[in-house]
Amino acid sequence: MxxxxxxxxxxxxxxxxxxxxxxxxxxxxxxxxxxxxxxxxxKQRSDYALQLMEKQKAKYTYGLLERQFRNLFEKANRKEGVTGTVLLQLLEARLDNTVFRMGIAPTRRAARQLVAHRHITVNGIVTNIPSYELRAGDIVGVRGKSQGMAVIRENVSAKSDVRKFPWIEFSPDKMQGAFISYPEREQIPEKINEQLIVELYSK
Incomplete structure (x- = not known):
């Protein structure tokens, strides 16, 4: 992987x-x-250097490699709406990112590992694809056999407040939550200038 x-x-x-x-x-x-x-x-960076850095920052933040990121951008470009915003929405809809946002894992890298090791379910079905794109209403939870794992229980109990992500619901008691909808741009906390990424790929 x-x-x-x-x-x-x-x-x-x-x-x-x-x-x-x-x-x-x-x-x-x-x-x-x-x-x-x-x-x-x-030295002062050129426009191209700024655009490239912004793309690299988004790529490393969400844990994608170059080809994955380029394919996701092309998918966002085909959809209706503002391309940069749609790109960030697709990144937020990834299963590994949602597991991280719910507090089941402390980092996206750890969330990716939990998904790959078959500890996470989507709508009751074990899903081991970190890039799986969630849709509105999908239920994400910890697999029954994995709910007793100390590392998962510690992460869930240590999560401060999932309500700061209004597009996600999560119940610590049930160890499951819902991906309610794609987030609005102003709700996404990452400091990424998506317009620079669009400009880079539009050349």
Whole structure:
């Protein structure tokens, strides 16, 4: 199963954001990586460089490889609506992302692993495809045999408040929730300028 396995903090420092979650190493070095550290004078980025960086940030944030991301963009481009917004909605509708948003896993990478290891169900059916696209009304839950796993129970009990994602409902007691609808752009908390991604792929 292809995925990015390189250094996470180095990528986060390149984008200037903790896209993989909280990192003490990032807090110590909040500047781009490089042998000269923070003392290096950096040139102003071109429009193309800004567009490419925004695409890379979205790709690493949601855990997609290049071909997957390009295919998803083309799918968004064929749908009605604003392409950039539709792209983010499709990313949010991925099963691994929804498992992360529900608090079943602490990170998207951990959510992807839970899905791949057959711990997650969609509408009562075990689904091991992290990129599975959820539709409005789909019920996502933890498989019966997996509900007793300590790591899952700890994650669910530690989740602060799933209500900050109004397109998702989740019941910790039942260990299942619903993907209510595609989120509106202003509801998605990720700091991504999707218009730059559209401009990059439109060249």
């Amino acid at each position: 292809a995925r990015y396995t390189g250094p996470k903090t180095k990528k986060a420092r390149a984008f200037g954001e903790q896209i993989f979650g909280f990192s003490r190493a990032f807090e110590k070095k909040k500047y781009p990586p490089g042998q000269h550290g923070n003392s290096r004078r950096r």
